Amino acid sequence: MDLLGIGTCNGNTSAVQAARNTLGLLELSHVSGIPVAIGSGVHRRGAEVVHGDNGVGGVELPRGGEPDPRSATDLLRDLAQDNPGELHILATGPCTNLGQALRETPGIADMIASVTVMGGAVRRPGNVTPHAEANIAGDPAAAAAVLGASWPVTLVPLDVTMNHRWTEADRAALRAGGTALHEALADMVPVYFDWYEPELGVREIPLHDPLAAAIAVGDLSPSDAPRLPLRVDPEGAVREDPSAPSAVRVVLALAEPGGPAILRRLLTRNQ
DSSP: OOOOOEEEOSSSSOHHHHHHHHHHHHHHTTOOOOOEEEOOOOOOTTTHHHHOTTSSTTOOOOOOOOOOSSBHHHHHHHHHHHSTTTEEEEEOSOSHHHHHHHHHSTTGGGGEEEEEEEOOOSSSOOSSSSSBOHHHHHSHHHHHHHHHSSSOEEEEOHHHHTTSEEEHHHHHHHHTTOSHHHHHHHHHTHHHHHHHHHHHSSSEEEOHHHHHHHHHTTSSOEEEOOEEEEEEOTTSBEEEOTTSSSEEEEOOEESSOSSHHHHHHHHHHTO
């Protein structure tokens, strides 16, 4: 799989800061040539408590290249037109850019091979309200448009991500990778441990975005992924609704347990 482009959005941090973080991580990865475009959306105030003032746990990353001059939506449109039927989208933040692309580029959904969205709480409580998860609640209207469009959508909600976690031992194993990238990633996670420990009663962190990424590229296979009719309400809750216009593949469980197996796969991807 080739990574053709990255678009940022406002969410855990600002879209501008997210672009700086992404370019810094690409620099640490010794990867060049991937356009990083700045998108839009609403910055979720208070997210700094969870993600640090700069969105990556306060870790100072090296300065990478410059952002692409196009907006994230324009970059997505260009990539879709250049790769019709071959582009797989992974959304790990609010769906603002995707919703905007659906409005501005008629027919773009038919150009996309698949969309994987980390977000939602379908059969369990949310994490920003009793029913809503942060990414969906960040732009409910865009999320509703994305889940209702004609492209194939896989939703990776809290129902599965909360059940697969890393411990401090996993963080140590990550750092043991020995590169500057591994060290930076390991330094990012203490703020997440601090946030989740009072809630979970153990010093563990759920693997929200990593699980969605691993599912998107085929490294992890769901054991329970029904197609469900879903509707997004104005507050960002994702609800099963038989009258919804389309069905979405919802990952509720993985074919293998969490922990060491998932850790090994993520570490292999980072080496």
